[in-house]
Amino acid sequence: MPFLLILFFLAALLVFLSVVIVQQGTVAVVTIFGKYARIMMPGLNFKIPFVEFIYRRVSIQNQSVELAFQAITADQANVNFKAMLVYSVLNQEEETIKNVAFKFIDQASFMQALIRTIEGSIRSFVATKRQAEILGLRGEIIEHVKAQIDTLLESWGYHLIDLQLNDIAFDEIIMRSMAQVVASSNLKAAAENEGQALLITKTKAAEAEGNAIQISAEAEKNASQLRGQGVALFREEVAKGMAESAKVMTEAKLDASLILFSIWTEAIKHFAENGKGNVIFLDGSTEGMDKTMKQLLAVEKMGGITTEKPAQ
Numbered sequence: 001m002p003f004l005l006i007l008f009f010l011a012a013l014l015v016f017l018s019v020v021i022v023q024q025g026t027v028a029v030v031t032i033f034g035k036y037a038r039i040m041m042p043g044l045n046f047k048i049p050f051v052e053f054i055y056r057r058v059s060i061q062n063q064s065v066e067l068a069f070q071a072i073t074a075d076q077a078n079v080n081f082k083a084m085l086v087y088s089v090l091n092q093e094e095e096t097i098k099n100v101a102f103k104f105i106d107q108a109s110f111m112q113a114l115i116r117t118i119e120g121s122i123r124s125f126v127a128t129k130r131q132a133e134i135l136g137l138r139g140e141i142i143e144h145v146k147a148q149i150d151t152l153l154e155s156w157g158y159h160l161i162d163l164q165l166n167d168i169a170f171d172e173i174i175m176r177s178m179a180q181v182v183a184s185s186n187l188k189a190a191a192e193n194e195g196q197a198l199l200i201t202k203t204k205a206a207e208a209e210g211n212a213i214q215i216s217a218e219a220e221k222n223a224s225q226l227r228g229q230g231v232a233l234f235r236e237e238v239a240k241g242m243a244e245s246a247k248v249m250t251e252a253k254l255d256a257s258l259i260l261f262s263i264w265t266e267a268i269k270h271f272a273e274n275g276k277g278n279v280i281f282l283d284g285s286t287e288g289m290d291k292t293m294k295q296l297l298a299v300e301k302m303g304g305i306t307t308e309k310p311a312q
Contacts, residue, residue: 017049077131099157
């Protein structure tokens with residue numbers, strides 16, 4: 001009975017040592033006396049106890065690591081980078097898994113080589129660029145790194161999925177100077193815009209004033225023409241009235257000079273009725289009246305001479 005119990009215990013121990021469970025997302029590398037033998041896929045697997053050993057479990061899932069390092073530009077400016085690296089095993093083929101398992105002594109050595117390789121690639125790229133160019137070259141830096149290390153990573157059994165440059169910052173002194181440059185550029189642009197706006201405002205105001213002057217001059221011109229036409233029509237009507245009066249008086253065998261006398265008296269009446277305090281001196285004596293009538297007759301004769309048509 002004790003022998004059977006011991007035999008059962010040894011059998012259970014042998015089964016326990018033979019069973020290997022590989023987690024999803026990983027593969028197990030099996031060696032026999034230190035030499036590569038095979039790989040175990042996820043799930044339940046068996047191995048020969050005391051002969052086969054699990055050398056390493058290799059993750060085939062995506063892995064990430066954060067980087068923080070410094071680079072120097074061509075004009076000697078320090079640039080601080082913060083990046084995130086996403087990588088994974090190239091595929092699940094046997095040769096790829098063997099590379100991943102045996103290329104490096106451990107995972108820490110691989111991570112150190114990977115990080116230093118990426119940092120060196122970025123530093124070599126930044127060293128050829130000037131400070132002012134770096135912030136606009138985020139995409140070019142990533143493409144440069146991928147082109148530089150893709151082949152190398154494939155030889156290690158990995159490939160680079162993504163490289164994100166989360167932060168690119170310069171030293172504090174450089175950042176302050178860059179901020180001053182941006183601020184001065186903004187002030188310059190604002191001044192230029194303000195100057196342009198003022199120029200446009202002045203130009204529009206001048207154009208409006210010129211248009212107003214032109215319209216006013218045109219209106220004054222039209223008003224003057226209308227006033228002149230009104231005066232001309234008034235004179236024409238006065239002349240017609242006087243001619244008609246002279247004709248009637250001639251037919252009535254009266255002296256036409258009475259018309260001039262009537263006009264003179266009407267003018268005096270108008271002065272008296274519509275005067276605003278102005279003083280007008282008129283000679284009301286017999287000699288003054290006679291002198292005024294002679295002057296009016298002389299004007300009439302002059303008008304008669306200028307308007308008289310020659311005899312046919």
